Amino acid sequence: MKIKKTEIVPTYAEAFAMWGARAIVTADSGRWALTAARSMTGFATSVIGCPCEAAIEREVPAAQTPDGRPGVSVLLFTVREKDIKKRLMERIGQCVMTCPTTACFNGLESEHSVSVGGALRYFGDGHQSSKVLNGRRLWRIPVLDGEFLVDDLFGIRESVGGGNLFIMGASASATLRAAVAACDAMAAVGDVFLPFPGGTRSGSKVGSKYKGLVASTNDAYCPSLRGAGVETQLPDTINAVYEIVINGLTEAAVREAMRAGMTAAAEKGALIISAGNYGGSLGRYKLDLEDILGGAGQHGA
Amino acid sequence: MALELTLHTQPEVPLEAECITPQRVAGLAAPEVERLDAMHGNRRVKLGDFFSAAGKGANDIVLNGDLSLVKLIGAQMAQGSIVIEGAVGMHVGWGMSGGQITVRGDAHDWVGPEMSGGRIVVHGDAGHLVGSAYRGQASGICGGEILVHGSVRNETGGAMRRGLIAVGGDAGDFTGVNMIAGTIVVLGNLGIRSGAGMKRGSIVSMNPAPLLPTYQYACSYRPLFLKLCLQHLRGLGFAVEERHINGRWRRWSGDSLELNKGEILLFQR
Incomplete structure (x- = not known):
């Protein structure tokens, strides 16, 4: 042919079958959203040697993000279902929460989900709080420039x-x-x-x-x-x-x-x-x- | 098709009609609905003594007439919708866990007591103790949304544990008194002693407010959750302006007589 x-x-x-999740990283500017997303998707080229595979899917216009700020959509895959929560926690906790003005939202509706914000909240050392809007629980974690907002649940699906x-x-x-x-x-x-x-x-x-x-x-x-x-x-x-x-x-x-x-x-x-x-x-x-x-x-x- | 109930006889004393809820009338024909029990003062009566029913019991109920003396409409409601085309009496939505109650007019005291889910929308004003705990109870609403487009009186959200209460107009005194958690947003003015005894939770107002000395100023910032909350309320028809959504808010922490993990957020002009 x-x-x-x-x-x-x-x-x-x-x-192969893998497990996938989508995170929407937002920030006050596209620059910071992209910075966090790039950091979150670092060292994620192949499960041969990396703990997960991840990359930026696309930039998301402010009008399409949950908080109305510029965003970046990130896809993250693991081989085993049980690993995906840990990988999301690590990368959202270490690469997104540490980046100025950011927030991180679930971008995948699915019947399966893992609690990510519910685990990251402990960084708040007792000062964290949650809010439920439209049935969606968000965790507010105090940080030095305000608060880091993260979805409690992230959808995952077989991919x-x-x-x-x-x-x-x-x-x-x-x-x-x-x-x-x-x-x-x-x-x-x-x-x-x-x-x-x-x-x-x-x-x-x-x-x-x-x-x-x-x-x-x-x-x-x-x-x-x-x-x-x-x-x-x-x-x-x-x-x-x-x-x-x-x-x-x-x-x-x-x-x-x-x-x-x-x-x-x-x-x-x-x-x-x-x-x-x-x-x-x-x-x-x-x-x-x-x-x-x-x-x-x-x-x- | 919705069940339509029209008040034909005004009660002389409060009528307790907790049978007017979707799960109680589901599948009943109009005459059967009229035979449901209610309490007129201390007398047991039939609903048909005061209401005429049309249609068949279903998930949706429409109520016509001045129901300001009819209590407990939507009690224990778990699904469906109730639309009240006028005023409604006390305890509307008591113990509600799902569905939506819409009140086109004013609501009396105790809107949504012991509510755990669903939504109550009041297009007019509401009385005292919206979403508050009954006397002697540990907590007020534990979930759901109470949206009052007009003003409310005292002790809104008293001891509330979870959920959202929004007020389009002003709130009386003691808003969020003994609040355990949850969110109260007042687009107008707060009365005095807001957040007295508050443990956790958020009280938000677009205007300056007198605060208790047990509240400590924290900072001026843009809390992101509030942006989402205000966008949500704007989507539900509240007059939230862009300057509020993207503006700065002054945060006070309190109540220091309690856990001191609550906050009052006032819009910074």
């Missing part, structure tokens, strides 16, 4: 992590242009985020020759290792590969992001688009590239 001149490899991305695309091209610079175009297109899709810095590079396989290492470089897709005794998956025309990992609150959102990403990368001249999987033995979701694009054949020729 092809999109214009870009070959779409007949394969699928293997994705999809590990959707991915391999963008391949003739040079690193040209391939990066295509990958960035894909990232930009995917960022416009709601309910998803790209956990890697800037959305791309990553590229690891499961396991290693070294004992105890759970992941290592994906040598089959390293152009520089072609002919170095690895079973390369790359044709001779390929000199660079960028992987984009896509996490989403729903499978539909991940599929839509992958469709948008593939289309945008093809527009920017990617030579080949593929995806990573483990033979279907590990993940719950098989995101077939051709199926996502609407079937085999020529697209946009």
Whole structure:
């Protein structure tokens, strides 16, 4: 299958079940909201080595936030349900509450929830108080510039992590242009985020020759290792590969992001688009590239 | 279809009609509703002796007439709606836990005693002891919202534990007396001795107020919860201005004779 001149490899991305939450970080200015959100999403690229995966979903206009101030929507995912409360507590407590003028609200309505503000309130050392508005409990924690307001409950839901695309091209610079175009297109899709810095590079396989290492470089897709005794998956025309990992609150959102990403990368001249999987033995979701694009054949020729 | 009850005979003494609540009339035909018991002074009477019913008992009840001598409407109400197209007597919404009562006119004393949820909206004025604890009880309302668009008299929110009371006009004396927690917002003026004996909670006013000497000035700031609260009230039809939502508030802590964890927030002009 092809999109214009870009070959779409007949394969699928293997994705996993994760647990997701959405936090709306607000502040007196967009600058401080963004500062807190960036801090909250630091060191959250991959659960291979980070306690969670998180990224900024989008900036939220003041008119759409609970307190009418500029906001930033953050998505945060963990592998296990029992971990998500702790990760939210850590990051809201250490990265948002510590940032000037901020507040943090739940951004996900769900039948499942965890008490985050109800745990962070103890920072108030007995001076905290709660208010219930429209059935929603908010905790007021006194801080040195006023009060930190945080929702008691944050909704969580089963989500999809590990959707991915391999963008391949003739040079690193040209391939990066295509990958960035894909990232930009995917960022416009709601309910998803790209956990890697800037959305791309990553590229690891499961396991290693070294004992105890759970992941290592994906040598089959390293152009520089072609002919170095690895079973390369790359044709001779390929000199660079960028992987984009896509996490989403729903499978539909991940599929839509992958469709948008593939289309945008093809527009920017990617030579080949593929995806990573483990033979279907590990993940719950098989995101077939051709199926996502609407079937085999020529697209946009 | 709503059940409609129209007062045809004005009671000479207060009529206690706690049967006028959705869960008591649900599924009853109009004649059955008229056969429900009420108390006229110390005499047991039938509701039909004073009201004529139309329609069928349902989640929604509409009441017509001057009901200022009819007490306990909406008692123990857990769901549905009651609309009173005029004034209403004491104890409206007693023990209410859900649904909404709307009073188009004035309400007498003791609006929403022992309330734990739901919403009471009074478009006119209300009397004394709105949302307050009954004498001898430990706490007043434990949840829900009482929204009075007019003014209220004394001891609003006395010993309230949770919930929101909003007053569009002025409040009398002893607003929030012995308050345990919760929020009282008065868009007009507070009377004297507001927050006397308060443990926790918030009393908010848009105007300067005489404060007890057991309240200590804390600071001038923009409490974010108040912004959300005022936005909420504006959405419910209260005349909250943008300058209030985004303005600065002077905070006093008290009552130092009690836990000293309450606050009175007065708008800084």
